[in-house]
Amino acid sequence: MGRRLSRRFFARPATEVARDLLGTVLVRPTPGGTRLAARIVEAEAYEERDPASHSFRGETARNAVMFGPPGRVYVYFTYGMHFCMNAVTGAEGEGSAVLIRAAEPLEGLEEMAARRGTDLVHLLCSGPARLCRAFDVDRTLNGVDLVAPGPLMIERGRSVPDAEVASGPRVGIRRGTERHWRFSIAGNPFVSPGRPVAGRAPGSPPTG
DNA sequence: CGTTGGATTGGCT
DNA sequence: GCCAATCCAACGC
Numbered sequence: 326m327g328r329r330l331s332r333r334f335f336a337r338p339a340t341e342v343a344r345d346l347l348g349t350v351l352v353r354p355t356p357g358g359t360r361l362a363a364r365i366v367e368a369e370a371y372e373e374r375d376p377a378s379h380s381f382r383g384e385t386a387r388n389a390v391m392f393g394p395p396g397r398v399y400v401y402f403t404y405g406m407h408f409c410m411n412a413v414t415g416a417e418g419e420g421s422a423v424l425i426r427a428a429e430p431l432e433g434l435e436e437m438a439a440r441r442g443t444d445l446v447h448l449l450c451s452g453p454a455r456l457c458r459a460f461d462v463d464r465t466l467n468g469v470d471l472v473a474p475g476p477l478m479i480e481r482g483r484s485v486p487d488a489e490v491a492s493g494p495r496v497g498i499r500r501g502t503e504r505h506w507r508f509s510i511a512g513n514p515f516v517s518p519g520r521p522v523a524g525r526a527p528g529s530p531p532t533g
Numbered sequence: 534c535g536t537t538g539g540a541t542t543g544g545c546t
Numbered sequence: 547g548c549c550a551a552t553c554c555a556a557c558g559c
Contacts, residue, residue, distance in 0.1 A: 369540070377540070379555095387555060404541050405552030411540085424540055454541050497540050 327352075327480030332472050335395035339370035339414040339421040344492075344508045346412065348485040351428055352478045353460045359436045361460055363428035363450050364482055366513045369495045370506040371411070373420040377501030380420025390468045391420040398477055400457070400467040407454035408463050412471060412479065426496070426507075427451045429515040430459070452517040485510055 327350055335342055346368045353361040371378035379388045379401065390399040391413055399411040399422050411422035428450040430437055437449045437459040450456040457463070462477065471479045491511040494502045496519040509516045 371540075379540075382556080385555075401540080402553070402555095403539060405539090405554075407541050409540060426540085452541070495540070499539090 327482065329472055329474075330396075330479050330481060332394075332396045335412060335414050335472070336416060337414060339372050339423050340506055342412065342414045343368040343370040343423040343506065344490060345484075346423060346425070346479070347490060347508060347510050348482040350431065350480045350482045351425065351456075351460070352480055353433075353462070354476065355433075355436065355461055356476075357436070359433045361433035361437060362431040363456070363460075364431055364515075365425055365428050365479075367425075367427035367507070367509040367516045369424040369426060369508070370414075371422050371424060373415075375501050375504065377495060377498040377504070378420070378422075380422075384420065388420065391422050392418060393468070396470060396472040398462075398466060398469050398471055400462060400464055402464060403454075408457040409453040410457055410460075410462050410466075410477075424453055425456060426453045427509070427515055427517040428456055429513070447514055451515050455517075 346365050349365050351363050351365055373380045380391045384392045390397055394417045395413050397413045399413055400408055402408055411424050413422045415421040430446055430449050438444050441449050441459050449459045466477055469475055469477050489511050491509050492505050493507050494505055495507045
């Protein structure tokens with residue numbers, strides 16, 4: 326069992342937290358008694374004054390957790406069927422967070438596979454909604470503290486050197502595409518496939 | 534109060 | 547490559 330990240334780790338700008346979350350370990354003791362764990366390989370930063378962020382137009386019932394203390398999980402529902410999870414960052418009162426997009430399964434793969442309906446390891450947690458599905462994360466976990474013992478935590482892992490960090494435009498957004506706030510471990514096979522971002526020049530290189 | 538479209542995914546052409 | 551699935555927050559009237 327690793328050591329949990331500190332509150333101070335999350336009390337920084339989302340861009341720094343997103344980059345530093347690479348290599349850390351998402352841990353989920355499930356109600357059934359299994360421990361699920363996966364190493365984060367891809368994350369995106371969303372700041373308050375960021376047209377792509379849910380917090381851009383101020384606090385609402387949906388995004389309230391984003392404006393709360395750092396280190397909690399903000400879970401949202403989208404496309405009528407999917408959940409995605411974020412780690413809240415920055416100071417309390419500031420609406421910023423990091424979307425956790427993909428992870429490399431480490432423990433509890435059998436349970437993840439059952440929940441995901443596939444045995445293919447590279448499809449278990451490679452995508453924000455896939456990750457939530459594999460980890461049984463839904464809106465009932467919204468607001469859970471990631472730095473305290475509980476149903477969802479993030480623990481220290483092997484740190485990832487700058488040379489292994491890739492960055493590029495965030496996935497699936499229409500505004501704020503000029504901010505290259507998607508961070509991933511370069512070449513890691515568990516990074517999500519994503520989708521091309523509108524407005525990119527034809528033939529521009531992949532963003533890793 | 535009605536409309537719109539989304540930080541996605543998987544299945545089909 | 548295209549599109550349906552399926553809910554609901556945000557926004558406009």
